[in-house]
Amino acid sequence: MKISHVGRVALLCAVSAVAGCSSIEDLFTSDNETETTNEPVETFSSFDGQIVEGLDYIRLADDLDPTEVDDIPGSGSVAYEGVAGFAYDEAPGGNAANYEIMADVSLEADFDDGDVIGTFDNFNTVDDVQLDGSLTVTEGEISDQVVTGNAIGDFVDGDDAVIWNLDIVGEFYGDEGEYIYGLANGTADNGGSEVTDVFGEFAVGQD
Numbered sequence: 001m002k003i004s005h006v007g008r009v010a011l012l013c014a015v016s017a018v019a020g021c022s023s024i025e026d027l028f029t030s031d032n033e034t035e036t037t038n039e040p041v042e043t044f045s046s047f048d049g050q051i052v053e054g055l056d057y058i059r060l061a062d063d064l065d066p067t068e069v070d071d072i073p074g075s076g077s078v079a080y081e082g083v084a085g086f087a088y089d090e091a092p093g094g095n096a097a098n099y100e101i102m103a104d105v106s107l108e109a110d111f112d113d114g115d116v117i118g119t120f121d122n123f124n125t126v127d128d129v130q131l132d133g134s135l136t137v138t139e140g141e142i143s144d145q146v147v148t149g150n151a152i153g154d155f156v157d158g159d160d161a162v163i164w165n166l167d168i169v170g171e172f173y174g175d176e177g178e179y180i181y182g183l184a185n186g187t188a189d190n191g192g193s194e195v196t197d198v199f200g201e202f203a204v205g206q207d
Contacts, residue, residue: 047124050102054083057203058094061181067172069144073111080107080180082204084120088188091199100126103135105202107180109142116140116147120184120202123155132156135164145172147180163189164198179205 085092085099092098107118121134133155140149151166170182184200 045122045124047102047126047128050083050104050122050124051085051096051099054085054099054102054203055096057082057179057181057205060179061173061203064173064179067145067174067177071175072142072145072172072177073109075112077108077110077112078177079207080109080118080204081105081207082180082202084184084200084202086184086198086200088196088198090197091185092201094201101131105204106207107137107140107147107204109147109177109180111142114142116142116149120151120153135166137168140168145177146170147172147182151184151186160190163191165189166198166200168202170202179203 082105084103084105085096086101086103087098088100090098102124103120104122105118105120107116109116116137117140118137119134120137123131123133125131133153135151135153138150138152140147147168147170149168151168152164154161154163156162164186166184166186168182168184170180173179173181181203182201184202186198188196188198
């Protein structure tokens with residue numbers, strides 16, 4: 001029996017105190033602006049291309065259930081690739097029109113040790129300006145179906161250097177944890193008096 005969208009959200013929110021759980025609920029809302037595909041397309045380098053890939057992941061989620069704990073791999077390392085969409089000040093709510101920045105996401109889950117490492121890179125703005133910088137996933141952990149961690153790094157945005165510090169929470173989906181969907185929320189700090197809230201949504205699949 002498939003778990004409802006509300007059930008999926010409740011499961012993830014129950015294991016995490018991270019704000020913005022409504023964003024995950026919206027992430028599972030289909031968008032009909034482009035043709036539906038059965039699998040996410042390959043990673044693109046432009047903002048628009050990354051949006052297309054993100055929409056494919058959103059549609060794919062409608063056919064996926066959270067992975068049962070007993071079906072999570074018990075050993076080995078698995079690479080995941082995908083995309084993330086970000087907005088400043090207000091959560092995008094799973095609506096691609098609200099994304100201000102897109103990025104590629106690479107994660108590696110070590111099921112032997114319960115660790116997760118990875119990067120967020122190739123950041124492109126809605127104006128298709130590529131930001132010089134990346135985020136490194138630290139303190140990544142796997143607990144049952146849930147992935148948590150931090151993503152920290154800095155960017156040069158115009159003349160400004162900005163530090164991003166995000167909390168990550170995601171959940172495995174698919175028969176054997178083939179996908180991870182989740183949130184990456186935190187702050188952008190210019191090193192001075194200006195701190196901006198950052199809200200992100202990410203989806204990755206086994207490479």
